[in-house]
Amino acid sequence: MKSAPRPQLPRRAFLSATLALGAAAMIPLSAAGRAAAATGEPAVADCASWGARPSSSPVKVVPAPAQKIIVHHTATPNVTDYSQGQGFALARSMQNWAMDSQHWIDTGQHFTVSRGGHVMEGRHGSLAALRSGTQTVEAAHCAGQNTIAIGIENEGTYTTVEPRSEQYAKLVELCAYICRQYGLRAYHIYGHRDFNATQCPGDRLYALLPQLRRDVAARIGGDPTAPVWPLLHNGDSGDKVAALQHLLVRRGASLQPDGSFGPATEKAVRDFQALVTATADGWAGNQTWQQLVVPVRRGESGEAVKAVQRLLTARGIPTDVDGAFGPGTQSAVTGFQNTAGLPADGVVDARTFARLLG
Ligand SMILES: [Zn+2]
Structure with missing residues (x-):
């Protein structure tokens, strides 16, 4: 309810x-x-x-x-x-x-x-x-x-x-x-x-x-295991933070996705949490990720695609961070899915996204 x-x-x-x-x-x-x-x-x-x-x-x-x-x-x-x-x-x-x-x-x-x-x-x-x-x-x-x-x-x-x-x-x-x-x-x-x-x-x-x-x-059929999301907060840094920032920008935050979780990112997280009636604690955990991620696939473009491209690169699959999900990004995604034991459908849904962050 x-x-x-x-x-x-x-x-x-x-x-x-x-x-x-x-x-x-x-x-x-x-x-x-x-x-x-x-x-x-x-x-x-x-x-x-x-x-x-x-x-x-x-x-x-x-x-x-x-x-x-x-x-x-x-x-x-x-x-x-x-x-x-x-x-x-x-x-x-x-x-x-x-x-x-x-x-x-x-x-x-x-x-x-x-x-x-x-x-x-x-x-x-x-x-x-x-x-x-x-x-x-x-x-x-x-x-x-x-x-x-x-x-x-x-x-x-x-x-x-x-x-x-x-x-x-x-x-x-x-x-x-x-x-x-x-x-x-x-x-x-x-x-x-x-x-x-x-x-x-x-x-x-x-x-x-x-x-x-x-x-x-x-x-x-298929695997019933629910995605597991990282918990990020003020003081954290790296590609997971950058991915979070891209997703926040997609939802209207004014942020530079620099991979550094400082006060501006914390405020953006709190504002977003308040917007979606999540627990407004400024920490990016399950509720925040699940509210932020959207499935991305070939033909799409924007900040969510940039987040995926950045995470693929961080996982050792170099991908241009241009925000355009073309054939190169698709083959990078299927390559990752193969090595992660996921169905290689080229679609970054919640499970593939969570594994990229894992
Ligand atoms: Zn309910």
Whole structure:
């Protein structure tokens, strides 16, 4: 959920909605639903099924695949009503909270998994965008990541207990489908606290994420190991600092990427952390790197490419630091990936970036 504490949802609203839905809870599978099932798509109740309000203005659709998945908990009670109607009532309550209290245009997340294992579409258009595999709906679930990350809310509070096995199984299924549709790897799955200063998704669900990545990798293949980022702070120097500075410049900082982490770099880090609602401590660690890095590939240009070129050179693969990702940079990247035991796809995603820094 969002970093701000969410007010307790009114219990009476849940109960009455659940009763009202009782008989209508079984939604027949449409022709589209049957076709989707053939592609490995889990059963997802769309906005119309759970009775969503229209968005207050048109949702924005980004014409690019999502780059990652972010797991949340709703921080609502761990209910023992596992019916579909309960899930639908939750979806409506969350949308009401988002629109009436937060004044967002629609609910914040892309998808919701109820305690009963019912999967629901969140913000309008999320399901169609996912099915396209080429579009992402802009959402409001994680500051700094809302145009590039799919947000999944898991009903409940997982600070001291784990999700129910039925709920977890649906989360695995949903994540595997999202990875397939957007061409993501299991290590592109994160928790909300990896980006923002928040307890979400709770200590116990957060501790389950390595298992979640393994379970998703078991379905889609590939290495589930999450990237490990260096911790840099005032007084450090070298090519890792220069890479950090290039990424900060890309986000608007006025800095000379000189490889020296002094007061100006510390201020740039703090300003950036405040901008993306990360822990504003001036140290560049997991949250900061994960907010800063973007996948780079052939044909792209700019400061992120310069960061990659500088790191390749530092790893003994001389590369012109010209900010243009051409054939030379691509062969340097695949060369590095080969020596690092990574798939040599020439794309610098979070894992390759972290290994370049390692
Ligand atoms: Zn969250």
